[in-house]
Amino acid sequence: MLCTNTMHKIAHVIESRCSLPFLHIADATGRAIARQGLHRVALLGTRYTMEQDFYRGRLEQQFAIETIVPEADDRARINQVIFDELCQGTFTDASRHYYLQVIEQLAAQGAQGVIFGCTEIGLLVPQTQSALPVFDTTAIHAADAVSFMLSSSAPE
Template sequence: MRAFATIAAAGQDRTLQMKKIGMIGGLSWVSTAEYYKRINEMTQAQAGGVASARIVLESVNRQEYVDAVIERGDEGAACAQIGRSARALQAAGADFIVITCNDVHRFVPELQPGLDIGFLHIAEVTAQAIKARGLRKVAILGVRKTMESDFYPEILARSGLEAIIPDEEEKRLIHDSIYEELVNNRFRDQTRREYQRIIADMGRRGADCVAFACTEIPLLLAPQDSPLPAFSTTELHCRAAVARALA
């Protein structure tokens, strides 16, 4: 009984030392589930015992977000939705915020001044990992908002990296496959082969690596199956979140 109490006390000490991760999820639930799984797997591996992460989850309604962004083209409404979730996480005692979706990070500069806690930015984490590998020209694969927004090129450029964007037909295929298949938990071999073809073509156009800049893409195509060195933004973001929580 005394041994069990000692183990329990040690586990409690590790838990009390962890920072609380505020997670904005639901965009989609598919990638959010992967975040929860990987963050807890990494936390247990690093903290030991049966440790699990301290997470408070604000799971937004993806349909509300899609209605604003796609149906109405109302960026302000979409940003306000994410802002409400960020403030809820702050009120719940989160120490920092992780958004389980790449394209939503375009709202971070607007939202950050109104918060007392910071975001762990997915593009910054990705840029650091790519730079550490000595690579420079990054193919960006994600939804249209991610591929056409400035936040990835600008953040990569701060690390001396260059963003390579798919052509129009490639963007259409990637975006449509994410919205119609991946966020609905559908992963088809044909779609996987199309991604491999696009990545290989972008390599011939100068890219020396690829960022899976949509958190569902690594569930379709494993980095080791990519024609170019590939960086899973989901994995990198989870790893960075655990490192910050346990720091």
């Protein structure tokens, strides 16, 4: 288990070099989205998670879930807030309001839900304030790990 979305960029290396079961955060998230019957969701996270294929591609290939991401300027600001504020323990109303606006824009583009694809986003944006159903990868991944440990088989 690797408790960060962005570092799943190297998950394939870990999986290839370790004989222990690996619980991929995108798989846990994909299963949660599929259980809700959704097929098109927004993805918020670091620039790497939003722009590179290691997360989005896995959701598409393994779960037939299309992800949409904010425009380039918004991706840059989301990334800046994550590293300059959230990772430093700073949570401002201005950033919260900005994230909520982005979520509303993505809903207008057809997103049926939103993935909080950075473990800190859920600390900034309460699920109750989102215009879309929220998939908080931190909680989803942790629940998947508990299920795995209690059942001694990989989650499905």
